[in-house]
Amino acid sequence: MRTGALILCLLIAPAAAAAADCTMSAAPKVDWQRCYMDERDLAGQDLSGARLRETSFQRADLSGANLTDADAYRARFVSATMAGATLDGAVLAEADFTKADLTGATLRQADLRRTRFFRASLRGADLTGARVQAADFLNADLSGARWIDGQRVCSEGSTGQCN
Numbered sequence: 001m002r003t004g005a006l007i008l009c010l011l012i013a014p015a016a017a018a019a020a021d022c023t024m025s026a027a028p029k030v031d032w033q034r035c036y037m038d039e040r041d042l043a044g045q046d047l048s049g050a051r052l053r054e055t056s057f058q059r060a061d062l063s064g065a066n067l068t069d070a071d072a073y074r075a076r077f078v079s080a081t082m083a084g085a086t087l088d089g090a091v092l093a094e095a096d097f098t099k100a101d102l103t104g105a106t107l108r109q110a111d112l113r114r115t116r117f118f119r120a121s122l123r124g125a126d127l128t129g130a131r132v133q134a135a136d137f138l139n140a141d142l143s144g145a146r147w148i149d150g151q152r153v154c155s156e157g158s159t160g161q162c163n
Contacts, residue, residue, distance in 0.1 A: 020051070043081075137161060 022035035026045035033053045043063040052072040062082045069089045079099045088108040098118045102125050109129040117140040124143075128150035142158040154162035 020031045020033040020035060022032055022037075024030050024032070026042055026047055027050075028046050029049040029051070030047060031051045032055050033051050035052075035055045037060055038056050038058040040057070040060045042057075042065055043061045044065060045062075046066045047070055048066050048068040050067065050070045050072075052067075052070055052075050054074045055072065056076045057080050058076055058078045060077070060080045062077075062080055062085050064084045065082070065086070067085060067087045067090050070087070071091045072095055073091050074094045075092070076096045077100045078096055080097070081101045082105055083101050083103040085102065085105045087110050088106055089110060090107070091111045092107075092115050093111045093113045094115060095112075096116045097120045098116055100117075100120045102117075102120055102122050104124045105122070106126040107130050108126055110127075110131070112127075112130050112132045112135050114134045114136075115132075116136045117138075118136060119139045121141045122137075122145045123141050124145060126146045127148050128146055130148050132148055137160050139160055142154040142160075142162050143156045145154045145158070145162065146152070147154060147162045152162060157163070
Protein backbone atom coordinates (compact mmCIF):
# COMPACT_ATOMS: atom_id res chain seq x y z
CA MET A 1 0.00 0.00 0.00
CA ARG A 2 2.84 2.40 0.76
CA THR A 3 4.42 1.92 -2.67
CA GLY A 4 1.13 2.73 -4.39
CA ALA A 5 0.73 5.95 -2.39
CA LEU A 6 4.30 6.98 -3.17
CA ILE A 7 3.80 6.45 -6.90
CA LEU A 8 0.56 8.44 -6.78
CA CYS A 9 2.35 11.32 -5.01
CA LEU A 10 5.14 11.31 -7.60
CA LEU A 11 2.59 11.44 -10.42
CA ILE A 12 0.68 14.34 -8.87
CA ALA A 13 3.63 16.41 -7.54
CA PRO A 14 5.04 17.67 -10.87
CA ALA A 15 1.71 19.22 -11.85
CA ALA A 16 1.31 20.89 -8.46
CA ALA A 17 4.87 22.27 -8.46
CA ALA A 18 4.72 23.91 -11.88
CA ALA A 19 7.28 26.68 -12.12
CA ALA A 20 6.54 30.23 -13.15
CA ASP A 21 7.19 31.09 -16.78
CA CYS A 22 9.24 34.27 -16.68
CA THR A 23 9.24 34.49 -20.47
CA MET A 24 5.46 34.90 -20.73
CA SER A 25 4.16 38.20 -22.04
CA ALA A 26 2.45 40.61 -19.68
CA ALA A 27 -1.18 39.60 -19.26
CA PRO A 28 -3.85 39.33 -16.58
CA LYS A 29 -3.14 36.47 -14.13
CA VAL A 30 0.36 35.87 -15.52
CA ASP A 31 2.59 33.80 -13.19
CA TRP A 32 5.90 35.62 -12.77
CA GLN A 33 6.72 34.42 -9.26
CA ARG A 34 10.44 34.91 -8.42
CA CYS A 35 11.21 36.38 -11.86
CA TYR A 36 13.54 39.26 -12.74
CA MET A 37 11.70 42.03 -14.58
CA ASP A 38 14.29 44.68 -13.82
CA GLU A 39 14.34 47.68 -16.17
CA ARG A 40 11.43 46.31 -18.24
CA ASP A 41 8.98 48.63 -19.99
CA LEU A 42 5.61 47.50 -18.69
CA ALA A 43 3.90 50.88 -18.95
CA GLY A 44 0.14 50.56 -19.36
CA GLN A 45 0.19 46.75 -19.17
CA ASP A 46 -2.63 44.77 -17.58
CA LEU A 47 -1.20 42.55 -14.83
CA SER A 48 -4.44 42.29 -12.87
CA GLY A 49 -4.60 39.18 -10.71
CA ALA A 50 -0.98 38.35 -11.59
CA ARG A 51 1.23 36.22 -9.36
CA LEU A 52 4.29 38.38 -8.74
CA ARG A 53 5.54 37.04 -5.41
CA GLU A 54 9.21 37.83 -4.75
CA THR A 55 9.61 39.24 -8.27
CA SER A 56 12.06 42.06 -8.94
CA PHE A 57 10.92 45.14 -10.87
CA GLN A 58 13.89 47.36 -10.05
CA ARG A 59 14.00 50.47 -12.27
CA ALA A 60 11.08 49.06 -14.34
CA ASP A 61 8.48 51.33 -15.94
CA LEU A 62 5.02 50.37 -14.71
CA SER A 63 3.44 53.79 -15.37
CA GLY A 64 -0.31 53.43 -15.73
CA ALA A 65 -0.09 49.64 -15.32
CA ASN A 66 -3.01 47.71 -13.85
CA LEU A 67 -1.95 45.51 -10.93
CA THR A 68 -5.43 45.23 -9.41
CA ASP A 69 -5.65 42.17 -7.12
CA ALA A 70 -2.08 41.13 -7.98
CA ASP A 71 -0.18 39.02 -5.44
CA ALA A 72 3.16 40.81 -5.14
CA TYR A 73 4.14 39.66 -1.66
CA ARG A 74 7.82 40.58 -1.05
CA ALA A 75 8.20 41.97 -4.58
CA ARG A 76 10.89 44.60 -5.20
CA PHE A 77 9.90 47.83 -6.96
CA VAL A 78 13.08 49.74 -6.06
CA SER A 79 13.38 52.92 -8.15
CA ALA A 80 10.44 51.77 -10.33
CA THR A 81 8.32 54.31 -12.18
CA MET A 82 4.69 53.59 -11.29
CA ALA A 83 2.99 56.95 -11.79
CA GLY A 84 -0.74 56.48 -12.26
CA ALA A 85 -0.56 52.70 -11.67
CA THR A 86 -3.58 50.88 -10.24
CA LEU A 87 -2.74 48.55 -7.34
CA ASP A 88 -6.22 48.30 -5.82
CA GLY A 89 -6.72 45.17 -3.70
CA ALA A 90 -3.16 44.00 -4.38
CA VAL A 91 -1.19 42.00 -1.83
CA LEU A 92 1.99 44.03 -1.43
CA ALA A 93 2.91 42.95 2.10
CA GLU A 94 6.66 43.19 2.72
CA ALA A 95 7.23 44.66 -0.76
CA ASP A 96 9.99 47.22 -1.28
CA PHE A 97 9.11 50.52 -2.99
CA THR A 98 12.34 52.32 -2.04
CA LYS A 99 12.70 55.44 -4.22
CA ALA A 100 9.72 54.35 -6.38
CA ASP A 101 7.55 56.94 -8.12
CA LEU A 102 3.93 56.17 -7.20
CA THR A 103 2.66 59.66 -8.05
CA GLY A 104 -1.12 59.51 -8.57
CA ALA A 105 -1.22 55.72 -8.10
CA THR A 106 -4.23 54.05 -6.49
CA LEU A 107 -3.65 51.54 -3.71
CA ARG A 108 -7.23 51.25 -2.46
CA GLN A 109 -7.79 48.25 -0.17
CA ALA A 110 -4.19 47.10 -0.81
CA ASP A 111 -2.31 45.03 1.76
CA LEU A 112 0.74 47.18 2.55
CA ARG A 113 1.68 45.60 5.88
CA ARG A 114 5.44 45.83 6.56
CA THR A 115 5.95 47.42 3.11
CA ARG A 116 8.89 49.76 2.63
CA PHE A 117 8.32 53.18 1.00
CA PHE A 118 11.69 54.74 1.90
CA ARG A 119 12.10 57.98 -0.11
CA ALA A 120 9.19 56.97 -2.40
CA SER A 121 6.90 59.52 -4.02
CA LEU A 122 3.25 58.92 -3.13
CA ARG A 123 2.16 62.43 -4.19
CA GLY A 124 -1.56 62.39 -4.94
CA ALA A 125 -1.80 58.61 -4.38
CA ASP A 126 -5.03 57.09 -3.04
CA LEU A 127 -4.52 54.81 0.00
CA THR A 128 -8.20 54.51 0.92
CA GLY A 129 -8.78 51.34 2.95
CA ALA A 130 -5.17 50.17 2.63
CA ARG A 131 -3.71 48.11 5.46
CA VAL A 132 -0.51 49.90 6.49
CA GLN A 133 0.42 48.26 9.81
CA ALA A 134 4.22 48.46 10.30
CA ALA A 135 4.73 50.00 6.83
CA ASP A 136 7.87 52.14 6.59
CA PHE A 137 7.19 55.60 5.13
CA LEU A 138 10.57 57.05 6.16
CA ASN A 139 11.19 60.17 4.02
CA ALA A 140 8.31 59.25 1.68
CA ASP A 141 6.52 62.18 0.02
CA LEU A 142 2.82 61.89 0.88
CA SER A 143 1.84 65.39 -0.32
CA GLY A 144 -1.75 65.36 -1.58
CA ALA A 145 -2.21 61.65 -0.93
CA ARG A 146 -5.64 60.43 0.22
CA TRP A 147 -5.03 58.63 3.51
CA ILE A 148 -6.36 55.20 4.54
CA ASP A 149 -9.54 56.62 6.10
CA GLY A 150 -10.57 57.87 2.64
CA GLN A 151 -11.31 61.32 4.07
CA ARG A 152 -8.05 62.99 4.96
CA VAL A 153 -5.77 64.39 2.25
CA CYS A 154 -2.16 64.78 3.35
CA SER A 155 -0.97 68.38 3.31
CA GLU A 156 1.79 69.65 1.02
CA GLY A 157 5.15 68.82 2.57
CA SER A 158 3.94 65.64 4.33
CA THR A 159 7.11 63.60 4.57
CA GLY A 160 7.16 60.25 6.32
CA GLN A 161 3.63 60.68 7.66
CA CYS A 162 0.32 62.16 6.60
CA ASN A 163 -0.10 65.61 8.11
